[in-house]
Each structure stands twice: as C-alpha cells, then as structure tokens.
Amino acid sequence: MNRRQALSKSAAVLGGTFLATAGLLPGCAPKEVKVWSWSEQDVNLLDELGEVILPTTATSPGAKEARVGEYIRVMVKECLDEDQQKAFGDGMVAIDELSETKYKKVFMELSVKERHDLLIGLDNEAIAYDTKRKPGGERHYFSVLKNLTMEGYFTSGVGATKALRYVPIPARYDGCIEYTPGTPAWA
Amino acid sequence: MSAHFNRIIPIVYCMTAHTVEMSDSLFNININSTGADENTYDAIVIGSGISGGWAAKELCEHGAKTLVLERGRNVEHLKDYPTMSKDPWEFKHRGQMTKEFLTENPLISKAAGFGEDTAHFFVKDKDHPYEQEKPFDWIRGYQVGGKSIIWGRACQRWSNFEFTAPARFGYGMDWPIRYNDVAPWYSHVEKFIGVCGNKDGVEAMPDGEFLPPFDLNCVEQHVKNEFKRQFGRFLVQGRWAHLSVPNEIHTEQGRGRCLSRNLCMRGCPYGGYFSSLSSTLPWASKTNNLTIRPFSVVHSVIFDDKKQRAIGVRVIDTNTKEITDFFAKVIFVNASALNSSLILLNSTSERFPDGLGNDSGTLGKYVGFHLYRGGVGGEIDGFEDKYYYVRNPTEPIIANYRNLHQQDTDYVGGFTTFMSAYRSRGTQATDGSGIGQEFKHASTLPGKWKIYGYMQGETIMKATNHVRLSKEKKDQWGIPILVTSVGYDDNDEKMIKDFLTETSTMLERSGFKNIVAHDNKQAPGLDIHEMGGVRMGADPKTSMLNKWNQLHQCKNVFVTDGGCMTSTGNQSPSILYMALTARSANYAIKEMKKGTL
Numbered sequence: 001m002n003r004r005q006a007l008s009k010s011a012a013v014l015g016g017t018f019l020a021t022a023g024l025l026p027g028c029a030p031k032e033v034k035v036w037s038w039s040e041q042d043v044n045l046l047d048e049l050g051e052v053i054l055p056t057t058a059t060s061p062g063a064k065e066a067r068v069g070e071y072i073r074v075m076v077k078e079c080l081d082e083d084q085q086k087a088f089g090d091g092m093v094a095i096d097e098l099s100e101t102k103y104k105k106v107f108m109e110l111s112v113k114e115r116h117d118l119l120i121g122l123d124n125e126a127i128a129y130d131t132k133r134k135p136g137g138e139r140h141y142f143s144v145l146k147n148l149t150m151e152g153y154f155t156s157g158v159g160a161t162k163a164l165r166y167v168p169i170p171a172r173y174d175g176c177i178e179y180t181p182g183t184p185a186w187a
Numbered sequence: 188m189s190a191h192f193n194r195i196i197p198i199v200y201c202m203t204a205h206t207v208e209m210s211d212s213l214f215n216i217n218i219n220s221t222g223a224d225e226n227t228y229d230a231i232v233i234g235s236g237i238s239g240g241w242a243a244k245e246l247c248e249h250g251a252k253t254l255v256l257e258r259g260r261n262v263e264h265l266k267d268y269p270t271m272s273k274d275p276w277e278f279k280h281r282g283q284m285t286k287e288f289l290t291e292n293p294l295i296s297k298a299a300g301f302g303e304d305t306a307h308f309f310v311k312d313k314d315h316p317y318e319q320e321k322p323f324d325w326i327r328g329y330q331v332g333g334k335s336i337i338w339g340r341a342c343q344r345w346s347n348f349e350f351t352a353p354a355r356f357g358y359g360m361d362w363p364i365r366y367n368d369v370a371p372w373y374s375h376v377e378k379f380i381g382v383c384g385n386k387d388g389v390e391a392m393p394d395g396e397f398l399p400p401f402d403l404n405c406v407e408q409h410v411k412n413e414f415k416r417q418f419g420r421f422l423v424q425g426r427w428a429h430l431s432v433p434n435e436i437h438t439e440q441g442r443g444r445c446l447s448r449n450l451c452m453r454g455c456p457y458g459g460y461f462s463s464l465s466s467t468l469p470w471a472s473k474t475n476n477l478t479i480r481p482f483s484v485v486h487s488v489i490f491d492d493k494k495q496r497a498i499g500v501r502v503i504d505t506n507t508k509e510i511t512d513f514f515a516k517v518i519f520v521n522a523s524a525l526n527s528s529l530i531l532l533n534s535t536s537e538r539f540p541d542g543l544g545n546d547s548g549t550l551g552k553y554v555g556f557h558l559y560r561g562g563v564g565g566e567i568d569g570f571e572d573k574y575y576y577v578r579n580p581t582e583p584i585i586a587n588y589r590n591l592h593q594q595d596t597d598y599v600g601g602f603t604t605f606m607s608a609y610r611s612r613g614t615q616a617t618d619g620s621g622i623g624q625e626f627k628h629a630s631t632l633p634g635k636w637k638i639y640g641y642m643q644g645e646t647i648m649k650a651t652n653h654v655r656l657s658k659e660k661k662d663q664w665g666i667p668i669l670v671t672s673v674g675y676d677d678n679d680e681k682m683i684k685d686f687l688t689e690t691s692t693m694l695e696r697s698g699f700k701n702i703v704a705h706d707n708k709q710a711p712g713l714d715i716h717e718m719g720g721v722r723m724g725a726d727p728k729t730s731m732l733n734k735w736n737q738l739h740q741c742k743n744v745f746v747t748d749g750g751c752m753t754s755t756g757n758q759s760p761s762i763l764y765m766a767l768t769a770r771s772a773n774y775a776i777k778e779m780k781k782g783t784l
C-alpha cells in the first residue's frame with residue numbers, strides 16, 4: 001500500500017472534514033502520514049499536476065512527457081532552501097487534502113475535469129495570495145509549482161522542440177521578419 | 188628569436204610548499220642555478236587574458252621570445268569548452284546553481300553570465316579571498332584566456348571627449364595621450380579580432396574598422412528613429428567582437444563566422460567571437476616564440492638594486508608552491524587591473540620599498556569602475572505582425588549624450604546605454620485561464636514587445652578609492668591578499684538619477700508604457716570594469732606610467748591592462764586595453780631594437 005492509499009484510507013475513516021481542519025489542530029497525530037517524501041509516487045503526482053497545468057494537446061506533448069516531476073524534484077531539493085522545500089512539500093500535501101475535502105478522493109483518483117477544476121481554483125487562490133503578499137514574502141505554493149512546471153517544460157527537449165521553436169544554430173540573425181499568427185515563439 | 192636581444196643569466200630558486208607558509212623568511216633560500224638558461228626570455232607577460240594575449244601576439248610577431256605566465260589552469264580552445272554544444276535540458280538545473288553552491292559562493296554567483304553552463308570559467312569565492320573595506324564585488328576568471336572567454340564582447344571606441352573631459356571639467360588628471368594616439372591601434376586591433384558594427388558618424392563614439400553589423404529589430408529601429416528625431420540622440424547597432432563576416436585574417440586564425448547561437452560565454456565552436464584562446468594566443472604560438480606557463484602565480488617583479496632595473500619575475504607554482512624566477516628584458520604586467528596593482532605593491536626592493544615604481548605613492552590609488560546601477564524597462568503596443576529570426580548576439584548602444592562639449596548637467600562624466608527590444612513569450616489565454624490547453628497554447632506564442640536599457644557610466648577616479656595589501660592576511664601562496672576600498676560618490680548618485688529620468692522620458696515619448704526605472708544598488712566591481720591603480724600621466728610625481736605605459740621609474744616594466752587607466756570614460760574598456768597594449772608592445776620592441784631597454 002502506498003502512502004497515497006494510506007492517506008485516502010485515513011481520510012475515509014475520519015471523514016472528509018478532518019483533512020480540512022487538520023492544520024488547525026496542532027499535534028494531531030494523523031498529520032505525520034502526510035509528509036512529502038519525494039518518493040516515486042510524489043514525483044508521479046508532480047507529473048500529473050504538471051499535466052493539468054500544461055496538458056498534452058494536438059500540437060505538442062504535455063508536462064508529463066517532459067518529465068517535469070523529476071525536474072521539480074531536483075530543483076526544489078537542490079535549489080530551494082529548507083523552509084521553501086518544506087513549504088512546497090506541505091503545499092503538495094495540501095492539494096491532496098483539498099481534493100479529499102472537495103471530492104472525497106485523492107488527486108490521483110480524480111477525473112480529468114475534476115483535476116482541472118481543482119487546480120483552476122488553486123491558481124486563482126494563488127494569484128490573489130501573491131498579489132497581496134508583502135514584498136519579499138514567499139509565494140503561494142501553487143505559484144511555485146506552476147512556475148517550476150513552466151520552466152521545466154519549456155526548457156525540456158519536448159517543450160523546447162515541440163511546443164516552441166528551438167533553433168540551436170540559427171546561422172544568421174534577421175532583425176525584422178513577418179510574424180505568422182499562431183506560430184510559436186523561439187525557445 | 189631575433190639577434191637584437193641579449194640574454195641575462197638566470198637563477199632558479201627552489202623551495203618546498205612547507206616553507207611557503209612561513210612567509211616572512213620566504214626567500215632566504217637555497218639557490219639552484221641549473222637550468223637557468225631555460226628561464227630567460229626576451230619578454231615576460233603576466234596574465235593570458237584579453238590584454239596579455241595581445242602583448243604576447245605583438246611581442247612574438249616581432250621576434251621576441253615571450254613567456255606568458257598564467258596563474259590558472261590551461262584551457263585549450265574547443266577542447267576545454269565542455270558545455271559549448273549542450274542543449275538546455277542537458278543541464279541538470281537548466282542553468283541555475285544549487286543552493287549549496289550559492290551559499291558557498293555568494294560573490295561570484297552575482298556575476299553577469301555566470302551559470303551552470305559557464306561556472307567553470309569563474310573563480311570560486313573561497314579559493315581567492317580578498318577583503319572588502321567597502322562592498323566591492325571582484326569578479327575574476329583565472330585560467331589561460333582569463334576573462335576573455337566569458338567577456339560580453341562590446342567594443343566601442345573612446346572618443347576624444349572622454350580623453351579630455353577630466354582635465355576640461357576639472358575632475359581628474361589629464362591623460363598623457365589623446366584619441367589620435369590610439370586611433371591607429373584601435374584599427375590594428377579591430378581588424379585582427381573582428382568587430383561588427385555600422386559606421387554611424389557619431390562624434391561621441393567614433394567609427395572603427397567594422398565587419399557588417401547585426402540588424403536592429405523593428406522596435407529598435409523605431410526607437411532609433413524617435414530618439415534621433417525627438418532628442419538628437421543616437422542608438423546604433425551593437426559594436427561587438429563577432430565575426431559577422433570573417434576576413435582572410437580571421438580564417439587564418441582558424442576562426443569562422445558567428446552563427447548567432449548567442450552561447451558565447453561557454454566558448455565558441457567556431458571561434459565566432461574574440462577571445463585570447465581563439466585568436467591572439469594561437470597566433471602568437473605559430474611564431475614559435477611563445478611559451479605559456481599555466482599554474483604560475485606571479486608573486487612579484489624582481490627589481491635588481493644594483494642594476495637599477497627589473498630583471499624578471501618571481502613565480503609560485505599554483506599546485507606545488509615551488510618558487511621559480513624567470514628573467515627577461517621587458518616585462519608586461521597584464522594580470523587585470525587590480526591584480527596588477529597587487530603584484531606591483533608586492534614587488535618591493537631597497538629602491539622601491541612601497542612597491543615597484545611607486546615614488547609617487549599613487550600605486551593602488553585612483554581606482555575606478557563603471558556605473559551599472561541604473562536600468563529601465565517598458566512595453567510597447569503594436570508591431571505584432573513583426574518578429575525576428577532567433578537571436579541577436581549583440582546589443583544596440585545609445586552613444587553618450589551628456590557633458591560632451593560642455594558640462595550640461597549637475598554632475599561630470601557621461602554614460603553609454605545598452606538597449607535592446609524583444610518579444611516576450613506568452614499571451615493571454617483565449618478563455619482567460621491560467622492553466623490548461625488554452626493557457627498552454629497562449630504560453631507558446633510570442634507576446635508583447637518589451638524593451639530594456641542599462642547604463643554604463645563614468646566614475647571619478649580619486650585617491651581615496653584604492654586597493655592595498657593586507658598587513659595580516661595572506662593567500663595560500665603566501666602573498667598578501669588585496670584590500671579593496673572603493674565606493675560610490677555623490678556624482679554617481681546624480682548620474683544614476685539623470686540616467687533613469689532621461690531614459691524613461693525617451694521611452695515614454697517614443698510610445699512605451701509601463702515603464703519601470705530601477706536602481707539595483709549593486710556594489711562597485713560587479714560591472715567587471717574595474718580600472719586604475721597604476722595610472723598613466725605626464726608627471727611622474729602624480730602617476731605611475733608614462734604615455735607608453737612604462738613605469739616612469741622602471742622603464743622596462745609596462746602595465747597595459749585596465750590598471751593604466753587615467754579616467755574610466757564610459758565605453759566598454761577592453762578594446763582600449765588591447766589597443767594600448769599593442770601600441771606599447773610595438774614601442775617596447777622598437778626600444779629593444781635600439782638597445783635602450
């Protein structure tokens with residue numbers, strides 16, 4: 001049984017309201033269960049979250065094929081400080097908590113539409129949060145996730161070459177050319 | 188080697204790494220005179236970067252057996268550019284540095300161009316400590332090639348306005364030379380390294396020997412027209428050390444056309460931009476007169492109190508810490524400005540107890556830099572049917588328009604502005620969402636046109652802005668570390684304010700919106716244009732070097748890197764260092780042939 005199943009089980013036992021209020025009850029034991037550990041499942045979850053943000057479309061593969069989960073794992077673990085790492089992990093756990101509150105299911109069990117709706121809500125919450133935050137204050141965890149997803153995707157082989165136009169050796173520079181609407185930017 | 192040069196009997200000192208640490212008795216050591224002859228050259232050049240490469244090229248071409256001493260490791264063109272052809276996704280952190288690295292290297296991580304793809308060409312903070320009496324970011328690249336591998340490649344000429352301004356407006360000592368003295372040497376250097384640009388006929392930024400320029404994009408062209416029409420100010424195409432179209436002299440160097448990858452600082456697979464690795468050093472090497480010795484930390488220039496001249500250079504092996512002396516008739520100090528001050532300050536003798544050639548007491552003083560604090564950005568509507576083909580490796584330049592013929596502001600000096608327009612990536616999703624299909628599509632499209640500009644301003648050189656040797660602390664080679672005491676002044680603050688106001692106004696009146704003017708408050712030094720400390724001047728009482736870059740009081744020692752600068756001007760300085768180096772190396776050759784050196 002993986003950690004997510006354990007989580008959903010305890011959620012089922014305790015009822016959906018538990019997870020929503022857990023943060024308000026200091027020292028509440030089941031909180032330990034929901035520790036972000038960068039396990040394979042966690043990385044898979046990031047891939048799936050990324051895929052909601054940047055899904056596969058007719059023109060190009062999505063974030064999952066670009067393996068943004070692994071990219072985010074490396075970046076958060078090696079490029080963010082410990083507080084930020086913790087906030088990020090807590091945030092990812094909170095997404096599952098939110099999912100359980102709303103749908104009585106963990107994120108991985110949601111339908112495509114449910115996933116999209118859930119993250120739209122979070123995105124709006126994050127935008128509102130970030131605009132109000134004090135200068136130098138930490139951004140909402142979803143903004144961090146979204147930014148990392150975008151960076152990871154557009155700098156990946158898939159994102160750069162299939163979603164954007166990647167020309168490693170342009171061989172010339174033209175300062176002014178006609179732009180055909182709908183064509184992607186240069187990577 | 189040419190028969191004009193006589194050889195000096197060399198001496199070699201040997202000692203163990205252990206004794207090096209006991210730095211007081213450093214040189215009371217056993218003399219090993221075997222192999223001495225091998226240690227004698229016609230000329231020694233300290234440093235293999237932009238200016239040292241030029242000294243080596245000129246000296247070798249004229250037949251002087253030349254030894255280039257370089258403290259860093261060897262770097263071979265192409266072979267030692269491990270990242271040059273990597274795609275973005277081949278970097279584990281896609282170009283960023285890890286938290287651990289940043290924590291250990293807060294200083295070097297700030298440098299322009301520094302990242303996962305170029306980090307190996309910059310020094311790490313711990314390896315080369317110095318002391319900042321006032322905040323000063325000293326950015327260094329210690330290797331064969333120096334900072335020429337990672338430099339930004341902007342190459343405008345100084346104008347006579349800059350050479351004369353300090354004396355005309357009374358804020359500094361006069362230069363012993365004028366634009367006309369260096370103009371032919373600018374040409375000499377430009378032709379060899381290859382500088383692209385347009386002949387614009389702008390008085391404040393004289394034209395050079397240009398290869399074809401890189402285009403302006405449509406918004407830059409718009410800005411150029413508006414600035415000229417409304418303000419009489421000139422935005423010109425980037426004057427950059429790139430082979431837009433190589434000439435024969437460049438192909439002879441083994442260099443090819445710039446293919447606009449704009450990944451220059453990793454080292455270029457085609458030799459498309461100038462570095463001493465791609466150009467001057469291999470050229471010098473072809474003469475068979477060049478010896479490059481990496482891992483050779485120059486400790487000091489040796490002054491012989493009996494002969495009353497410099498006879499050579501003392502070197503500590505970077506790794507083994509073994510000490511060796513090398514000898515030559517002339518010595519070129521090209522360790523990059525502040526390191527040249529350091530070496531001369533550390534070169535003491537009976538005759539020069541305060542540092543070589545330092546009767547004037549100005550050594551290490553009158554240090555300047557370029558003001559890089561001001562930046563302005565904005566957006567412009569329209570031009571949405573226009574784009575550009577991929578990447579411009581150069582940046583357009585606004586020639587200085589302040590304090591030229593007369594002083595027209597409440598400060599002295601002027602500034603050059605680099606300005607470039609681009610299309611940002613990402614538009615508004617048709618369904619207004621911030622995630623999902625529509626959002627993703629919108630994120631791939633070119634968005635609004637944006638513009639940025641940043642200043643490169645002159646600073647006033649003054650005795651109080653100085654560097655000196657630490658009395659207590661030594662580096663791992665037993666050499667005193669440098670103390671920097673360099674800061675901003677009121678003139679700087681006024682210039683920044685003026686730059687921000689003027690640039691914002693120019694953009695606003697040219698149709699830009701959401702203009703942001705920002706003073707980044709960075710410390711001096713981060714401009715990486717530190718200069719002075721060994722300034723040129725007509726009067727030996729107030730300067731270190733004469734008009735040929737010779738130490739007034741020790742004529743066979745030349746300093747031709749940024750250390751020699753009498754004022755900072757507002758142009759990117761390296762091509763002037765190259766021109767001055769070529770000029771004085773040719774002078775040195777002439778004097779050696781005459782037997783006066």
Ligand SMILES: Cc1cc2nc3c(=O)[nH]c(=O)nc-3n(C[C@H](O)[C@H](O)[C@H](O)COP(=O)(O)OP(=O)(O)OC[C@H]3O[C@@H](n4cnc5c(N)ncnc54)[C@H](O)[C@@H]3O)c2cc1C
Nearest residue numbers: 234236237238258329333334339340341485523748759761
């Ligand atoms: C990111 C970046 C962007 C830049 N952009 C521009 C630009 O656009 N235009 C411009 O004009 N300039 C630019 N510069 C500045 C330019 O790189 C320097 O002005 C130039 O390299 C100075 O040349 P130099 O020969 O004096 O020093 P360097 O090129 O630094 O070479 C000095 C050499 O001396 C060696 N050395 C030092 N001390 C000793 C010692 N004790 N013994 C032996 N060897 C020693 C060093 O290891 C080094 O190899 C930029 C620099 C950087 C880093």
